[in-house]
Amino acid sequence: MAMLEVTNMGHNFGGLRAVDEFNLSIDPGQVVGLIGPNGAGKTTIFNLISGIYCPTDGEVTFDGQNITGMRPNEIASLGLARTFQEMRLWRHMTVLDHIMMARYSKFTYGLIGAFFGTPKRIREEAEAKEMSYEYLKLFGVDQYADDYVTNLPYGAQRRVEMARALVTEPKVLFLDEPTVGMTPEELDDMIEVIRGVHERFSLAIFLIEHRLKVVRELCQQVKCLNFGQVLSEGTPEEVQDDPKVIEAYLGDTKAVV
Amino acid sequence: MKVPESIKTVFAAIRRQVTGAPLMSWLFGVLVAVALEYVVGYPLARALGLPKVPALFGLTLMLKQPLLIPSALLYTTIIYVLPVGLIAKFSDVLGNAIAARLLKLPFVVTVMVHLGMLYLVFHLWTGVSDYRLVTLKFMLIAILLTLSLNLINGYMGEFSCSHPGFMALGAYTASMFTIGLFTDNRLLGEAVFHSPLLGYALFPLMLLIGGAVASFGALIIAIPSFKTRGDYLAIISLAFLFIVKSLIENLEFMGGPRGLSGQPDWATLPMVFSITVAGVWIMNNFVTSTMGKGLNAVRDDESAAEAMTVDTRAVKMRCFLFGAFWAGVAGGLYAHVIRYISPADFGLTKLAEILAMVYFGGLNSIWGSIVGAVGISALSEVLRPLQMLKWLCIPLLLILVMIYRPRGLVSFKEFNLRKMLSPRRTKV
Numbered sequence: 001m002a003m004l005e006v007t008n009m010g011h012n013f014g015g016l017r018a019v020d021e022f023n024l025s026i027d028p029g030q031v032v033g034l035i036g037p038n039g040a041g042k043t044t045i046f047n048l049i050s051g052i053y054c055p056t057d058g059e060v061t062f063d064g065q066n067i068t069g070m071r072p073n074e075i076a077s078l079g080l081a082r083t084f085q086e087m088r089l090w091r092h093m094t095v096l097d098h099i100m101m102a103r104y105s106k107f108t109y110g111l112i113g114a115f116f117g118t119p120k121r122i123r124e125e126a127e128a129k130e131m132s133y134e135y136l137k138l139f140g141v142d143q144y145a146d147d148y149v150t151n152l153p154y155g156a157q158r159r160v161e162m163a164r165a166l167v168t169e170p171k172v173l174f175l176d177e178p179t180v181g182m183t184p185e186e187l188d189d190m191i192e193v194i195r196g197v198h199e200r201f202s203l204a205i206f207l208i209e210h211r212l213k214v215v216r217e218l219c220q221q222v223k224c225l226n227f228g229q230v231l232s233e234g235t236p237e238e239v240q241d242d243p244k245v246i247e248a249y250l251g252d253t254k255a256v257v
Numbered sequence: 258m259k260v261p262e263s264i265k266t267v268f269a270a271i272r273r274q275v276t277g278a279p280l281m282s283w284l285f286g287v288l289v290a291v292a293l294e295y296v297v298g299y300p301l302a303r304a305l306g307l308p309k310v311p312a313l314f315g316l317t318l319m320l321k322q323p324l325l326i327p328s329a330l331l332y333t334t335i336i337y338v339l340p341v342g343l344i345a346k347f348s349d350v351l352g353n354a355i356a357a358r359l360l361k362l363p364f365v366v367t368v369m370v371h372l373g374m375l376y377l378v379f380h381l382w383t384g385v386s387d388y389r390l391v392t393l394k395f396m397l398i399a400i401l402l403t404l405s406l407n408l409i410n411g412y413m414g415e416f417s418c419s420h421p422g423f424m425a426l427g428a429y430t431a432s433m434f435t436i437g438l439f440t441d442n443r444l445l446g447e448a449v450f451h452s453p454l455l456g457y458a459l460f461p462l463m464l465l466i467g468g469a470v471a472s473f474g475a476l477i478i479a480i481p482s483f484k485t486r487g488d489y490l491a492i493i494s495l496a497f498l499f500i501v502k503s504l505i506e507n508l509e510f511m512g513g514p515r516g517l518s519g520q521p522d523w524a525t526l527p528m529v530f531s532i533t534v535a536g537v538w539i540m541n542n543f544v545t546s547t548m549g550k551g552l553n554a555v556r557d558d559e560s561a562a563e564a565m566t567v568d569t570r571a572v573k574m575r576c577f578l579f580g581a582f583w584a585g586v587a588g589g590l591y592a593h594v595i596r597y598i599s600p601a602d603f604g605l606t607k608l609a610e611i612l613a614m615v616y617f618g619g620l621n622s623i624w625g626s627i628v629g630a631v632g633i634s635a636l637s638e639v640l641r642p643l644q645m646l647k648w649l650c651i652p653l654l655l656i657l658v659m660i661y662r663p664r665g666l667v668s669f670k671e672f673n674l675r676k677m678l679s680p681r682r683t684k685v
Contacts, residue, residue: 052560071570072563082564090557092621092669093550100547101554105566107547111575114546115539125547168566 001064003028003204004049004080004172009058011048018044019228022058024206026172031198031205033215033236036225037248042208043085045225046174050082051075063171077105081170085177085208087161089149095160096145099132100125102167132167138200139163139193155186159193166197172204173197179214191217212240224248278345279680282352284374286344287337291381294336298385305332312388313639321642353680360679367678376530383526390526392638394594397533398587399630403614404540404623405583410612411620411668412544413576414556419478419494420584420611422501425603426474427467427585428592429511432520434463435593442519444512453521460523461532464589471585472578474501483573498608505600516599517592524593532590536583541623541672543579552576553621613651617658619665623672629665 002025009022019041026032034042047053049060051072060068067075076082090098107113107128113121136142139159144152149160158178165173178194179187191214198205198218209215215222216236223233224245232242239245298310305328311318314337315329359367383390402420409417437445439456450456478497482490506514543549551572554562563569592598610633618629633651640647658666 050564052563071568072560073566073568076564076566084561084564088558088561088564090554090561092557093553097547097550097553101550101562101567102565104547104551105568109546109548111548114543114548117542117546121546128547164565 002026003063004206005061006049007059007061009045009048009055009060011044011053011056017228019048019055022228022230024223026204026206028171028204029198029202030221031207031219033207033209033219033222034225035209035212035215035222035239035245036231040225040248041228042225043176044228046082046176046206046208050080050174073105076168076170079169079171080174081165081168081172082174083161083165083176083178085180087157089157089161089164091150092148094146094148095136095141095152096129096132098149098160098164099135099167100128102164103128103131105168135163135167154181155189158182158190162193162197166201170203172206175205175207175209177208177210179209179211187211187214190214194218212236216240277349277353277681279349279352279356280371280678281356281374281680282345282348283341284371284378285348285352286341287378288374288381289344290337290340291378293340295381295384298336301335302332307332310385312386313392313635316639317642320640349681356678356680364675368674371678372534376527379526379530391594392634394524394526394529394590396631396634397529398590398594399611399614399634400627401533401536401583401587401590402611403618403630404537404626405580405587406611406615407618407620407622407626408540408544408552408576408580410615411622411625412549412552412556413573414552415573415577416488416491417494417577417580418491418608418612419475419497419501419581421603421605421607422494422498423471423474423581423584424588424591424607425501425505425598425600426471427464427588428598428603429467429505429517430470430585431463431467431589432517432592432598433511434466435460435521435523436517436519440519440521444510444517456521457523460528460593464532464586467589468582468585471588472582475578475581476574479574479577483570483577498603498605502600502603512599514600516597516601518597520593520596520598522593522596524590529590529594532586536586537623537627540579540583541674544623545671548572549576613655616665617655619662619668619670622665622668622670624670625665625667628667632666 004024004026006022006024009019010017011019022045024032034045036042044053048055051067051070051074054069058068059066062075062078062080065078067078090101093101107124109118109121109124112118113124133142133145136145139162141152141156141159141163144156144160149157152160162175162178175194179190182190194205195218197203205218207215207219219236221233222236222239224231224239224242226248231244231248232239294310302310307318307325307328311329311332314333318329319326356367359370379393383393402424406417406420409415433445435456436442438449439453441447474497478490478493482493505511511517544552551562551567551569554565554567555569555572559569562572588603614629614633615626616629617633618627619625636651636654637647640650643650662668
């Protein structure tokens, strides 16, 4: 059985059918891409699986456990991490604090530890700090550890965000347009970063992307979404050449040729 | 605003003279100054033609009787400025050596020594006048209140208006225990225990119970208002404040609108001082832990916090209850300093006062809360002779702070005790 299994998931925003009959199965170590025009419902699917919205119908199972309707922090603690299209870093926190915060559910010192600074808290925080530095080094942003995220260059902010998601030790990583707004050089760097974490942590990755280059280089399987429905799925090449996909993006097929 | 060049040079020169002094030397200087005042303050004041020892460094006096300005300035210079300045300047080597030596021992020793010195300063300073004693106690209580509200309004970024309500819950609960159990009272009957010593020893426990009751009140607000974010909390908490107030007004056995008086005089300076220090310590521990920083994550982006495994609902709930707890404790202390409470004490005026302290001092900062609490209470004491004009000066000041420092004077500043108490780098 697949690690993440989504069956017949659907969601309504009032009268609008935002997602319809969505099926997905991701095996450990697999990289799956999700493409589609703006407003197709890609991010909604992310939000549904990661618990920000609760699906109107359908079911999501992760690691054999039904996670439909669980709270986002519970789902994240189970090992499903995500990044956001608009990054959503915390403005008033340092880079190091970002990474340590993602260890939140692993801390066991409780309120007593927080209030009185018990040895247990000191030990756990020190461990988390050490681990955070490791991840910061891995993503090449350790020199910014004590800076506020808003002062970092854009590419570095993206890396911090990814480090933050990975330090939760996920089994599946959801990436929502990780290369949005990047220059071609930054784009190549980011592809390398994603490939690196995929190999190093043997992660499964579910990726939303607009740039076909990224999808072609990274994904084994791609789904194309339009108006909440899957238009086409298969290997990147198959999907790319599917006339329905071309039509969804560009309108008339003849115009492309 | 341009500062004239000459003044700048003078300040720079002064700063250069004393930057080498660690906090240790400063504290020692102040200690000598207050000891000096304790011994020769009164005769000196008489000799300078002052009616009594100037309570707040002569500032109030200057506003009240402008003719005495030179004498008051002279007094403050002789008693405070000269000893503190000279000692800070000449004891820097010794002070640095002692501070360095202390740091080799466990850190708690350093903290205890400094706190001991600070307490001694307070003790001697308030030994001269009762007015100072009460003012200082109120300031310390204000620090607790400001900090606990800063947890909610600053660190968590919600807007809570119910702090006086929590204070009232704490104040009335603690008073019911102390008056009901340890004193003969018209309303609450005869004393159950006749040992004031026992009562004094149990007083912190009663404050804790008061805090717990305030937390319980907070729970009632928290359940409906933390389902979503937004202005709900502000409205619900304001409603709660009015509910608490009218509830107490209508409970005759607690004195109703006439209030409750006759609290035993147990909120002594050591008691208020140690509870305030404990409160600041615990709250500082909380906000510097990753668990407490979860508050900032929730404030800056709640969805991101949830996606990073932070249990946002629990974080918000805990913080709110925790803030309310300390407001309750502060309320209990307040009741026993003033020794008379009535529902009118815990109204919108009080709310405005605490909010002013929080926003004046600075959001998301322990330092800011201390600065805000001390600053606003000191100002409202110093400006007392201006009477009605006082209520023009303080709001005006607040407006200026909001224009030039929108987040308050010292916002987003971490409280680094170790750095503060360390010896200063020696001059080259």
